[in-house]
Structures are given as C-alpha cells and as structure tokens.
Amino acid sequence: MEVKIPSFVYIQRGAFGKLKKVLEKIGSENPMIVTDPVVSEILKDRISGLGIEKILVNEASILEARRVVLSLSYSDVDAIIGIGGGKVLDVSKVVASELNVPFLSVPTTASHDGIASPVASFKEGGKPVSITTKAPIAVIADLEIIESCPRRLIHSGFGDLISNITAVKDWRLSRDLTGESYNEVAASIATIPAYLLIAKANGEFDLIKDLELLLRGLIMSGVAIAMVGSSRPASGAEHKFSHALDYLGYGNATHGEQVGLGTIIFEFMY
Numbered sequence: 001m002e003v004k005i006p007s008f009v010y011i012q013r014g015a016f017g018k019l020k021k022v023l024e025k026i027g028s029e030n031p032m033i034v035t036d037p038v039v040s041e042i043l044k045d046r047i048s049g050l051g052i053e054k055i056l057v058n059e060a061s062i063l064e065a066r067r068v069v070l071s072l073s074y075s076d077v078d079a080i081i082g083i084g085g086g087k088v089l090d091v092s093k094v095v096a097s098e099l100n101v102p103f104l105s106v107p108t109t110a111s112h113d114g115i116a117s118p119v120a121s122f123k124e125g126g127k128p129v130s131i132t133t134k135a136p137i138a139v140i141a142d143l144e145i146i147e148s149c150p151r152r153l154i155h156s157g158f159g160d161l162i163s164n165i166t167a168v169k170d171w172r173l174s175r176d177l178t179g180e181s182y183n184e185v186a187a188s189i190a191t192i193p194a195y196l197l198i199a200k201a202n203g204e205f206d207l208i209k210d211l212e213l214l215l216r217g218l219i220m221s222g223v224a225i226a227m228v229g230s231s232r233p234a235s236g237a238e239h240k241f242s243h244a245l246d247y248l249g250y251g252n253a254t255h256g257e258q259v260g261l262g263t264i265i266f267e268f269m270y
C-alpha cells in the first residue's frame, strides 16, 4: 500500500514565503488558490503578492466543493493551494482530489488535525459526513499568521490533539476484543505529541510558545491517518460523542471543543 504523506512541511514564522519554492519543486505552473472572503481580506497583501489566481468558497459543503470542481474542470490548473481554516481546507482537499492534482495546505488556524489529514469533514443538514481525499503534498504553517487567529480556535486544536489519546486506547481495545488490525507506529505518531502537551499542562505551558508543538502534533495526526488509511489513530469514542452532539442538534461548539470534552469523559472511563 502506498502511503502518501506531506513531502514539504514548514512550521515557522514567515513560512508563507516558502510557497513559491514548493510550487517550483513540484513543477506546478498553473496553481489555483482556494480561500474564503475573510481570509482573502486579512491576507490581501500576502495573497496578491503571490500573483496566483484565487477562487473564493463561501461554505464548507460537498455542494460548494462540487461548484469549485465544475468551475475548474476545463482549466489546466495543476495544483490547489488551500489557504484558510478547516472549512476552506476541507473544500480544497476535495477539489484537489477530484481534479487529481497536488494539494498544498496553508492553514491560518490550528483548530484541528484536518490541516494535514486525507479526510474532509462536512456537516450536511447538521449531520457529520467524512470523505477520503488526497493527503496534502505540502503543509505550510506560518506561525505569524496562525498566532493571530482567535484563541478559541487554538484551544480547539489542543482539544483535537489530546483526543488521539482516547482514540488510540479505543483502537487497542478493539484490537484485543475483535482482532481489528492495529499499527503501533501510527498509534505512536498520533499520541506522542498529545502526551508531550499533557506533560506540560501543569508546568510552564504557553499557548504561543507551544503553538509549534501543537502544529507538529496536528500534522502528525494527519500522517498517522494517512499511514493506516483510516481515522482510527485520531478518532474514537470521543469523536462519536461529538458526532452525537451534532446529530442531536447540540453541536454548537467547535470540533476541538467537543472532542476535547469527549476525551475527558472517555479517559475517565478507562
């Protein structure tokens, strides 16, 4: 089985400047930016400085992804650059998969592990729907940009990262009870950054200083998912709990907040 993991990962201040170099390396001559109106306005100078055409998405839905695919299907676009939060990246990765071109992920938040995972998650009619997509060929996480995103979204990222702990416990339980196939390397990649963060929780934890660690962890989650071809290393009962909240119409918090709360509940049960 071929495992696709990002070939280019930059997590640093000013990483945005690496975008052109990555496009050159992958031989892209006609890339397209997918972003939303808010990000497009906030990063106006940076985006226009790239001199690359952009297409704006208004919502995270399968329909919106189809609209973008249709509008690009007769073009010679050879790479999709998703610049934005989880919603933009989810639409972008579906578009890249449908067009069969490389996907470059440029997150502007650190709110969940979708920044590097080969899975797009949507809420259709309030119900969660997941679509398997290409993994990004590059993840360009500019700390300067992400630092200024709303704090609540960074907190959400921590919630999604620690959820790997109970997700992997569930995975092991299923291996022992049902014989489900299990991969220790993927499990370790998914959980080590989460345990590193937990170890800091009672010490000198700093939201901004530890942002890089969070991003590494979220990217590693995506890699673990790509390795096993399933969200098992990063999604267990705590994600089911979040999905249940959504199904029942109580899912008004962010993904990371909901799964983070689920993690506390299911960790207690272990």
Ligand SMILES: [Zn+2]
Pocket (backbone or CB within 6 Å): 112, 113, 160, 163, 234, 235, 239, 255, 259
């Ligand atoms: Zn998640």
